[in-house]
Amino acid sequence: MHKILNVLPPGDTGMKLDAKVMTVASASVLFHRFFREVNTTDYDVYLIAGSCLYLAGKLEDQTLKARDVINVTQATLRPGGRPLDMDEAYWNLRDALVQAELLVLRMLRFNTDFEHPHKYLLHYMVSLEDWLGDVVFHRLPLRRTAWTLLRDSYMDPFILDVKPQWLALACIHVSLQCYGLNVPGSVEGGKTWYETMCPSCSRETLWDVTEKVLDVYGQEQQLFSVPVGSVSSAVYS
């Protein structure tokens, strides 16, 4: 249950805020790291998610307005509701958001750095394009599928534990499988395409990470059936 709760917020809220991909990714990392240190039941996940998003905006040079974060968090919890009035409830929420930001920073020992797999994904894709040829590449949405897989992976804390290169390769791997593509030269003749790109990525590693990427979709059903707002009724009332 905890896992389910703590996967949804940053991604979903971030999309509505029109946050950049990297802002949402960084927010998710902060969020997962935070809940690695503490129990999910001790903190309001939506508040922490909002704070992580706010903090990630500062880290990624895309400063998000506190008010927007609050309103969008509200909208996520109560679809169709009105934006908050600038009353005491709003200011309390805002205060909570800023306090929680400091809490997150302290909990993470101000260590906010994370190497994201996105750059590897882009880089590998460029190499694969040469390998597979333009025709295949432009006929099939390989890139977009891999990119989406990567974004969705951030729903799960496993991203903290795998090498960014591996995760990028796993997303490409799934994407290739989706369209039934084989990279030429990958069966015989020694090195596979993924080992060529990242020597530390063995077949076992690739399959292991691939499984984790796919597992995220296994949680989907549960994810979206979470009774929205149940945990947060005390705060967002």
Add this chain to the structure above:
Amino acid sequence: MYQLSPSSSGGGGSSRELDSYIESLRYPFCHDVSKYERMAKIGQGTFGEVFKARLKTDRSRIVALKKVLMENEKEGFPITALREIRILQLLKNENVVSLLEICRGPANAANKHRSTFYLVFEFCEHDLAGLLSNINVKFNLGEIKKVMQQLLNGLYYIHQNNILHRDMKAANVLITKNGVLKLADFGLARAFSKISGTRNRYTNRVVTLWYRPPELLLGERNYGPPVDVWGAGCIMAEMWTRSPIMQGSSEQHQLTLISQLCGSIGPDVWQGVEELDLYNKVQLPKQQKRRVKERLKPYVRDAYACDLLDRMLTLDPAKRIDSDTALNHDFFWTDPMPTELGRMLEQHKQSMFEFLAPPRRGMPARPAVQPQQQQRAVVDNISSYQDRVF
């Protein structure tokens, strides 16, 4: 143990119970600043205060505490401080000041339960502005070379790591009693991208006016490492003149001073300058001859030094020497070779910081705080947290 439940902070913090609850919170990952004992205040800028302090449990461990001003409390932790922390965590080099940890101050009713934070740095005894303002401190040519070599080495390192310092000035150059130079104050620093074809849009309201390069004064927003090299050039000249060489009172005045020293600014010496936003909006003195070597010769005398200065103070950023090439300049590889500063500094038992020094000739007491900077704080949301680590 670390509970700070949102519902309680949402309550407004009026009740006494809540007060004592918050005050009793413990954060095992972030040490309390009270583990250090304050010894003296060594810096004061618009950003707040800097203290010399020592570890209570080991009084030989001296550090500098830089307070993070949480002035704009509604916006949470200042973005400039976050940047500085991230950049300092990334940079590990002998010629860059090292960040030891981040500590928190007490959270109590007086600060609305918002804890203050301190960046804890290794302690350096002097800053270059302080040393230069003391007439008893004399640098010989070999020692000046050592200072510049370390300065350029630090710059080379940070630029290799895609970081721009953006606030080069003598007060931000620290020197330990053993003569090791450290670049400090990354409060205005940022990462830059080298991807060709993309035009960056960085703020150009950075760098203390007297050390600000012409491209920034003309409104360039797609700048890079040359901005720091210009500042390094100004600092280098200062090693002989002992006070900043171009003390403009406004952006316009600064450009005039630059033109008088480096020659008129125009497309003939600087391709593309006419496309900069402010090129047609400010008055640029015409028919000025370039007089860098001529004007600095009486102070500097050494021909190699003059040549290097001339290259660092090149108007066109694309033609300005980079730190790597500068380090290979003959200046550093001819007699007298760079010599350690330790021996010379040994004679000076007292810490020299600009903050503690009497005002230098021809300078207002506190040149760091200028109206331009305050204005810029408003413009790009760079809070007042800036200036100097020390």
